[in-house]
Amino acid sequence: MKEPMEKIDFRANVQQASPAVIAATRNSTRTALRIRGDVVHAFGEERWQRLRQAGHDLRLHSLTHLDRYLPLLEERVTAAGGRVHWAADAAEANGIVREIAARHNVRSIVKSKSMVSEEIGLNHSLEAAGLRVYETDLGEFIVQLAGQKPSHITAPALHMTKEEIARLFREKLKVDARPVPEELTELARQRLRPEFLSAGMGISGGNFLIAETGTLLIVTNEGNGRLSTTLPPVHVAIVGIEKVIPDWESAAVLLKLLARSTSGSKITAYNTCITGTREAGPQEFHLVLLDNGRSRILADPIARETLLCIRCGACMNICPVYNNVGGHAYGGVYQGPIGAMLTPQLMGTRLAGGLPFASTLCGACAEFCPVMIPIPEILLHLRHRFVEGDACEGPSVPGLLKAAAWAGRRVLGSPSLYRLGGRMARTLQAPFRRGDWLPSLPAPLNRWTAARPFPAFRGDFRSWWGKRTAAGSAVEPGTGRGARP
Amino acid sequence: MNEKLSAREAILARVGSAVGAFAETPLEPPASARFAPRRAAGPDAEMDLLLEEVRRLNGHGRTVQGPGGFGAALAELVKAQAVQKAAFSDHPLYRRYDLSGELARLGVEIVPPTSDRSLVAACDLGITVADGALPETGTVLLRTTTGQPDLLSLLPRVHLALVTPDTLLADLHHAFSLAKGDRHFVFVSGSSRTADIEKVLTLGVHGPKSFHLWICL
Ligand code: SF4
Numbered sequence: 001m002k003e004p005m006e007k008i009d010f011r012a013n014v015q016q017a018s019p020a021v022i023a024a025t026r027n028s029t030r031t032a033l034r035i036r037g038d039v040v041h042a043f044g045e046e047r048w049q050r051l052r053q054a055g056h057d058l059r060l061h062s063l064t065h066l067d068r069y070l071p072l073l074e075e076r077v078t079a080a081g082g083r084v085h086w087a088a089d090a091a092e093a094n095g096i097v098r099e100i101a102a103r104h105n106v107r108s109i110v111k112s113k114s115m116v117s118e119e120i121g122l123n124h125s126l127e128a129a130g131l132r133v134y135e136t137d138l139g140e141f142i143v144q145l146a147g148q149k150p151s152h153i154t155a156p157a158l159h160m161t162k163e164e165i166a167r168l169f170r171e172k173l174k175v176d177a178r179p180v181p182e183e184l185t186e187l188a189r190q191r192l193r194p195e196f197l198s199a200g201m202g203i204s205g206g207n208f209l210i211a212e213t214g215t216l217l218i219v220t221n222e223g224n225g226r227l228s229t230t231l232p233p234v235h236v237a238i239v240g241i242e243k244v245i246p247d248w249e250s251a252a253v254l255l256k257l258l259a260r261s262t263s264g265s266k267i268t269a270y271n272t273c274i275t276g277t278r279e280a281g282p283q284e285f286h287l288v289l290l291d292n293g294r295s296r297i298l299a300d301p302i303a304r305e306t307l308l309c310i311r312c313g314a315c316m317n318i319c320p321v322y323n324n325v326g327g328h329a330y331g332g333v334y335q336g337p338i339g340a341m342l343t344p345q346l347m348g349t350r351l352a353g354g355l356p357f358a359s360t361l362c363g364a365c366a367e368f369c370p371v372m373i374p375i376p377e378i379l380l381h382l383r384h385r386f387v388e389g390d391a392c393e394g395p396s397v398p399g400l401l402k403a404a405a406w407a408g409r410r411v412l413g414s415p416s417l418y419r420l421g422g423r424m425a426r427t428l429q430a431p432f433r434r435g436d437w438l439p440s441l442p443a444p445l446n447r448w449t450a451a452r453p454f455p456a457f458r459g460d461f462r463s464w465w466g467k468r469t470a471a472g473s474a475v476e477p478g479t480g481r482g483a484r485p
Numbered sequence: 486m487n488e489k490l491s492a493r494e495a496i497l498a499r500v501g502s503a504v505g506a507f508a509e510t511p512l513e514p515p516a517s518a519r520f521a522p523r524r525a526a527g528p529d530a531e532m533d534l535l536l537e538e539v540r541r542l543n544g545h546g547r548t549v550q551g552p553g554g555f556g557a558a559l560a561e562l563v564k565a566q567a568v569q570k571a572a573f574s575d576h577p578l579y580r581r582y583d584l585s586g587e588l589a590r591l592g593v594e595i596v597p598p599t600s601d602r603s604l605v606a607a608c609d610l611g612i613t614v615a616d617g618a619l620p621e622t623g624t625v626l627l628r629t630t631t632g633q634p635d636l637l638s639l640l641p642r643v644h645l646a647l648v649t650p651d652t653l654l655a656d657l658h659h660a661f662s663l664a665k666g667d668r669h670f671v672f673v674s675g676s677s678r679t680a681d682i683e684k685v686l687t688l689g690v691h692g693p694k695s696f697h698l699w700i701c702l
Contacts, residue, residue: 054518054519054520058519064510065510066500067504067505080668086491086492087492136691138682157681160682185679185689188690193606197602212665221678222691224691226639227691231636247514248658252520266538267619269676269692273669275668278669280631281669291499295496295503298499299499299502
């Protein structure tokens with residue numbers, strides 16, 4: 001990546017997280033988990049596990065056949081009047097979008113939520129070219145106004161309270177805003193309507209690209225995704241190459257998983273399906289296919305499963321670390337367990353090699369992940385890879401961690417040592433335990449507890465998993481992983 | 486171009502070498518990647534489910550019986566939502582119910598859907614006829630055409646979707662096989678919503694604030 005970027009120091013970021021932010025984060029994730037739990041329960045636990053397995057297998061199939069699906073997609077989009085662009089990195093993608101904007105004399109742009117555009121720093125690049133960019137997703141609009149970064153992939157302003165948002169609106173929008181969510185939402189609607197109607201370009205991301213017909217599928221609740229892809233004369237969609245899926249059967253499976261995991265609903269309010277150009281729609285449709293490190297991730301048979309992700313946010317809602325440190329500690333665009341896996345692989349070890357260590361490997365995320373990504377396993381794999389010296393970026397890990405990783409590999413590589421360690425952790429913690437927490441630990445673990453309490457070890461994952469599967473869950477141990485070459 | 490691979494070629498080459506081991510496996514997704522679609526219950530049960538799901542989405546669902554029932558329901562809606570302007574396209578169903586006549590009698594101004602978008606945005610009510618409906622989720626399928634543009638269900642603050650019983654579909658799979666050849670279509674489930682502020686559900690962000698679904702018998 002050519003854009004200058006800063007090293008992510010998780011530990012330093014953790015020290016900066018205010019208790020208010022942590023409290024707001026926990027409040028929101030608790031609600032999110034409750035409604036997700038209800039909707040999954042209604043679907044039927046056994047059916048849900050089967051659906052997850054289907055989601056996993058089909059995402060893995062899509063990835064391992066990407067070399068054939070990508071050209072197919074390109075052919076279908078082009079046949080429907082769309083233009084396909086390929087961008088190897090952030091700079092190329094930004095250049096493509098700026099060039100399209102210049103060709104159409106675009107002055108202002110409405111954007112619907114897109115993680116990829118955050119990843120490539122698109123707003124910054126467009127604003128530097130003199131363009132006005134409006135984030136239109138309510139949460140993104142709020143963080144853009146505040147000059148902050150999103151703290152959650154599906155709920156960007158999750159760390160802010162309604163009082164803070166009202167204060168922000170009063171200050172920046174010069175309106176009389178009270179801390180009432182309905183009123184604040186109405187103010188944002190009034191502020192953005194004229195921008196939708198007059199923008200010269202709409203930019204979106206995409207949840208899925210369907211190779212069968214060359215269709216871009218966008219899932220939103222607010223309607224901003226529909227407005228930004230319908231009203232402006234030019235629509236540019238920027239999507240990571242890993243988002244391609246074979247066909248509409250696949251879309252049916254993934255939409256069910258995504259809506260339930262993201263918002264605890266059976267379906268998202270709006271599912272918009274766009275194939276090329278259409279009469280009475282935008283005159284031009286551009287699809288920018290972004291690599292930006294994804295093909296490199298694909299080449300690692302274990303880490304590859306990171307790319308199965310459908311960006312639902314469930315892993316961060318359940319993650320004890322995320323809930324203790326908040327989203328900003330992860331420094332990047334992606335937070336929580338998905339951020340800990342994806343950011344270092346995209347940015348390289350030199351900048352983000354510490355993130356895979358920001359996890360307790362408790363396994364809750366893998367349980368919740370709708371496409372069954374073996375998250376703890378990938379984090380461990382990345383720890384090893386980085387400590388041994390990541391092939392492309394060079395290591396930046398101190399000797400102590402190297403030794404710890406060596407020991408970790410020995411222990412985790414041997415089932416009996418691993419089990420012994422698990423039991424020892426529970427015994428050794430006794431003097432430090434206060435209820436469900438370990439408020440302080442001896443060096444070197446005090447570097448963690450200086451900032452946050454550590455959750456007590458309450459049992460070990462293996463025996464819990466064993467009991468759970470014995471109790472009739474549909475998931476058999478070992479099926480969480482797909483075929484490996 | 487010769488000395489430097491194009492981005493397209495470079496990306497495809499990297500992807501190809503990353504997944505080269507799978508070059509011989511079939512492109513058809515494996516059977517384990519499929520999930521059997523839901524099967525529909527009887528027609529009455531499906532209609533009840535549809536209305537129930539619409540209500541669960543904070544929408545308003547009801548049946549209307551013939552032109553008389555439609556007229557009465559429309560008068561109620563216009564009054565309750567203080568509708569002064571409405572936009573809709575041309576559809577045989579509207580003629581059967583004399584929609585234009587009914588609205589005129591209620592004193593509602595009619596805005597053609599193809600007029601300037603700011604005029605459509607200023608409408609209180611946008612009316613559509615669904616091309617399909619999914620009872621399981623309270624969803625309508627709207628296939629975008631020049632006659633029924635996407636904006637009708639998006640810009641006005643109230644959206645009324647009319648559904649006929651013959652368009653009920655069991656699952657997304659069926660809706661996809663119906664519409665996947667189209668250039669543009671949308672699934673609409675309830676009104677525009679957000680939970681971005683403290684996870685409080687709020688209706689009417691950028692799209693309609695109020696969603697009405699009527700099954701026309
Ligand atoms: S890793 Fe899994 S749980 Fe986390 S955002 Fe991605 S799909 Fe969702």
